[in-house]
Amino acid sequence: MAGTRYEFRVEGRLSEEGRSAFPGMRISEEPPQTIIDGDVVDDAQLHGILAQLQALGVMVVSARPVPG
Template sequence: MTEKNYEFRVQGWISAPVRDAVGEFGDVCVLRAPPETLIYGEISDQAHLTGMLALLGNLGLRIVSVHQVPNPPA
């Protein structure tokens, strides 16, 4: 599977330690979009996507939506 860009939308603004933890899972871009946080990243395969969703859940984040997007924001 070719890497695809995904947008993970979570409830609220995430703290710096949580942003750091998310960043350790791969190259991500975190943007504030009140009242939510947008996390963009390249996902390589189904296992990577499942792992990212598990990480977000384990960090206590409420996932609002997940979408495949053509390009992440610059």
């Protein structure tokens, strides 16, 4: 089920544990930030991703839908 593509920018680098928390999403580094992007099917999943980032203690710089 496709959704809206989102880009999440977080401060610093994600640990292996952090990376494994987002299966199916692309993770890349653009120092000093890490970019996580992928399809988000609904608001519940969006809020779940943000909650997971908070639980990992990661500072979210931005979260935005990607046009296209």
